[in-house]
Amino acid sequence: MVKTKRQKVTDFLINNGVIIVMFILVSYTGITNDRFLTGNNFINILMNMSARLVIALGISGCVITGGCDLSAGRMIGLAACIAGTLLQKMDYSGKFFPNLEPLNIIIALLIVLAITGAFGSITGFAVAFLHIPPFIATLAMMEIVYGIALIYTGATPLGGYTEEYTSIATGKFLGISYLIWIAIIIAALVWFLFNMTRHGKYMYAIGGNPQAAEVAGVPVKRTMVLIYMIAAMMYGLAGFMLGAKAGGASVNLGLGYEMEAIAACTIGGVSVTGGRGKVSSAIIGVAVFELLKASLQYLGVDANAQYIFIGVVIFVAISLDIRKYVAKK
Amino acid sequence: MASEYKLELKGVSKSFPGIKALDNVQLAVRPGTVHALMGENGAGKSTLMKCLFGIYKMDEGEIYIDGEKTVISDPDEAMKKGIAMVHQELQPVLARSVAENMFLGRFPCHRIGPLKVIDHKKMYEETEKWLKEVNMDFDPKAQLGTLSIGQMQSVEIAKAVSHDAKVIIFDEPTSSLSESEAEALFKIMHTLKEKGVAMIYISHKMDEIKRIADDVTIMRDGTYIGTWAAKDLTIEDIITKMVGHELTDIYPPKDRTPGEVVLEVSGVSSIHEKSFRDVSFNLRKGEIIGFGGLVGAQRTELMEGLFGIRHLSSGEIKVHGKRVKIKSPRDAMNAGIGMITEDRRGTGIFGCLSIKDNVGVSVYNKFLKCGFVLDHKKINSVVEDSIDKLNIKTPSIREHIANLSGGNQQKVIVSRWLANDPDILIMDEPTRGVDVGAKHEIYEIMKDIANQGKAIIMISSEMAELLGMSDRIYVMCNGRIRGEITEESEMTQENVMRYATQF
Structure with a gap:
């Protein structure tokens, strides 16, 4: 079918609608506020994006298989708390384990990843082997993880981290924060996982047509468990990063982040019906979210009203995205 | 004008892209009889019934009820005109009660003030009454899913009767019934006969046809072969008429010597x-x-x-x-062992993935570098080879499989298994x-x-x-x-x- 110039323009506008709207909003904010389009602010936005991107990349695997993961936020909280208790200074008065020497941060990170990974594989097991719908299975895991975090910390906030730990957020390499480097490395690894390994291809196949995947000999169950396990480890990493950035943690850290991550994925083009989605989708989605938040803040929009804007953007973005596929038929 | 026939279909034609499914087909059913509609798989029986029932729109043809010309454009209209269908595969709401299934979409209501509320008492009573009508006696409150297939079918029939249906289509009703359930069905059909209901009966089971059918219409390859009184035909006659034609020679010669x-x-x-x-x-x-x-x-x-x-x-x-x-x-x-399944859409293709991924999905194990990195170069060349070899018409291997024709999709699935190389x-x-x-x-x-x-x-x-x-x-x-x-x-x-x- 040959398309007219006008159709091509409309197609372009629909296919890139969200990005165009973001571009306009950012330009407008930049023009009206000269502190917005500065290197500093840019770095700031990237810093905010880093942990969010790690979460979104983790959750995108679940969404691509037609699922979701509601436990992400609580896993982040648990991870931040565990990391916090293991990495407090000896001379901090409210130290959680008064006699524990602060661990090496790599070891602390591995402990966090092992714990969240274990919970993630339990979720995956429930989805793959017990056939519990992902929405319900991850909802259950969300409750369990929150309870564990509460019992573990006794609901007390943590602080007084070692410099080694907080330097993850403050330290720089080539002038760029470690947090941003971590996000870049994770994005590269996930790209590799999605595109260059069997696991990635199996994930897209399961998302596209689970019955056909089974018939084509795809190890559906094993792949599902892996997806939820890897996702949970990424939430663990994100919690670890957020703890370092905030210099403290409480069980409520990460509350609601799963919803924002799912929304970001879909805005970027990960299809909730499964089978579609790339690393770039998660990056775009997270960038849209963070730019939107920053722009609204600079434009002086009331913090409470910002929620309304975010909701409207989700509506608009998803309806545009759905149009792409409807138009294809 | 009164007619000898309750229902007549004349000159019905229907084409699907690439196939003429029905070509000038006719059917005439007398009231109070069972009319068997016979033909091989794909002869067009179900298509004809779907045209009658308004599920498909016929390209040409006329429908007469009691000698009067009429038009049926959807199943709802068919039901209003007294035509009901007992499907080959029943599609009831298994999780709800018998009565709710009977009255789905037309629940009896009564008013309480400004509200319209479903009259459960009336619904259960009516259901019981209609079930008795077809000699069935079970609890209208029972969950439909707990019944046997045969019992569910009786519910469907009772539903048809409650619609005051004068024509009931049975599309292979006994295919999933036990013998005693089939017996029960025949008894119901006998009762309906006495009530003057005209029934169209599609079945492959010859002995059933001989037993319950009054007339037989035979179709072949979407065309009308003829109508006979059932008692005048032997089973051999029916088979010969159903099979009929000679085969054309589009098959490669069988010159193999199996090992x-x-x-x-x-x-x-x-x-x-x-x-x-x-x-x-x-x-x-x-x-x-x-x-x-x-x-x-x-x-x-x-x-x-x-x-x-x-x-x-x-x-x-x-x-x-x-x-x-x-x-x-x-x-x-x-x-x-490899298998290309029957339901290409359901268990064959991955519609939102590329041709390459559709071929590759079951052979990635064979194309790895360092044990875990996919060797895209090799995969591309294998997929491109098979596109050439099987003459798959596509601009590139990155094309979504959903954009290909059915034949090309099938060839992609064949490539998947050729790449997998099963014995x-x-x-x-x-x-x-x-x-x-x-x-x-x-x-x-x-x-x-x-x-x-x-x-x-x-x-x-x-x-x-x-x-x-x-x-x-x-x-x-x-x-x-x-x-x-x-x-x-x-x-x-x-x-x-x-x-x-x-x-």
Whole structure:
């Protein structure tokens, strides 16, 4: 079918609608506020994006298989708390384990990843082997993880981290924060996982047509468990990063982040019906979210009203995205 | 003007892209009779009924009810005009009660103030009344899912009667019924006959036709063959009229000499009682065997059982003389078995993925660098080769498979299995929904596969294909193998049909 110039323009506008709207909003904010389009602010936005991107990349695997993961936020909280208790200074008065020497941060990170990974594989097991719908299975895991975090910390906030730990957020390499480097490395690894390994291809196949995947000999169950396990480890990493950035943690850290991550994925083009989605989708989605938040803040929009804007953007973005596929038929 | 017929269809034609499904077909049903509509799979019986019921829009043709011309544009209108259908596959709401299913979409209501509230009492009473009407007596409050298929069918019939239906279509109603349930159905049909209801009865079971039908209309390849009084026809007559024509020669010559046995299946049964039972057969190297039978003969279920999609309760499978345990498609693939399923959309293609990913999905294990990194270069070249070899029409291997025609999609699935290189390939209706040109190409590919020393099991409901491609034919009916045809001279439609109707 040959398309007219006008159709091509409309197609372009629909296919890139969200990005165009973001571009306009950012330009407008930049023009009206000269502190917005500065290197500093840019770095700031990237810093905010880093942990969010790690979460979104983790959750995108679940969404691509037609699922979701509601436990992400609580896993982040648990991870931040565990990391916090293991990495407090000896001379901090409210130290959680008064006699524990602060661990090496790599070891602390591995402990966090092992714990969240274990919970993630339990979720995956429930989805793959017990056939519990992902929405319900991850909802259950969300409750369990929150309870564990509460019992573990006794609901007390943590602080007084070692410099080694907080330097993850403050330290720089080539002038760029470690947090941003971590996000870049994770994005590269996930790209590799999605595109260059069997696991990635199996994930897209399961998302596209689970019955056909089974018939084509795809190890559906094993792949599902892996997806939820890897996702949970990424939430663990994100919690670890957020703890370092905030210099403290409480069980409520990460509350609601799963919803924002799912929304970001879909805005970027990960299809909730499964089978579609790339690393770039998660990056775009997270960038849209963070730019939107920053722009609204600079434009002086009331913090409470910002929620309304975010909701409207989700509506608009998803309806545009759905149009792409409807138009294809 | 009064008419001898309750319902008449005249000059009905219907085309689908690429196929003329109905060509000037007629049907006339007298009140108070059972009119059997017969023909092979794909003869157009169901299409005709769907046109009558308003599910399909006919291209040409007229409908007369009581001699009066009428138009039916959707099922709702058909029901209002007194036509009801008891589907081949019932689609009730299993989780709700019998009464709710009966009155779905037309719940009796009464008013409480400004609110319209469902009158449950009336609904249950009415349901009971209509169930009695068809000699059925069970609790209207029972959850429909707890009933047997036969009982559910009675609910459907009661629903039809409650609509005051004057014409009821039965589309293979006994295909999933036990004998006693079928008996109960015939009793109901007898009652309906006395009430003057005209019934159209589609079935492959010859003995049933002889027993309950008054008239028989036979169709073949979408055309009308004729209408006879049932008592004037023998079963042999019916089969001959259904089969009729000569086969055209689009099949590659069978010049193979099969080698040693590669697959031996003995005494295999499904875990479901109504499915395949005690099936034994064998397959040789370089051989194409065909599985014939009517819809519902459980051929697909059997093959899915061998491929690990369904569970077996007993029996033994030997590949190359070695006993194998197959619990999943992956086990089957490890044993050297591949399967192209019947439902291409449901269990074949990944619509939102590219051609490359559709081919690659079951062979990624074979294309790895350093044990875990996909070798995209190699995969691309394999996929591109097979696109050339199988003449798949596509701009590139990155194209989404959903954008291809049915025939090309099927060839992509064939490429998937060629790349996987199994010794035994099961092909379930390999040319369903495929145009004639691609059909011929698929036959040539099948011949090549067999000539390479692989073996093929083909299920085909298309008689010409079954006879034209198979070196040997097994015919199934009711979950069992009823006959094996080994001699070329014995491979006739009559022979296949005879075995296929041995219920």
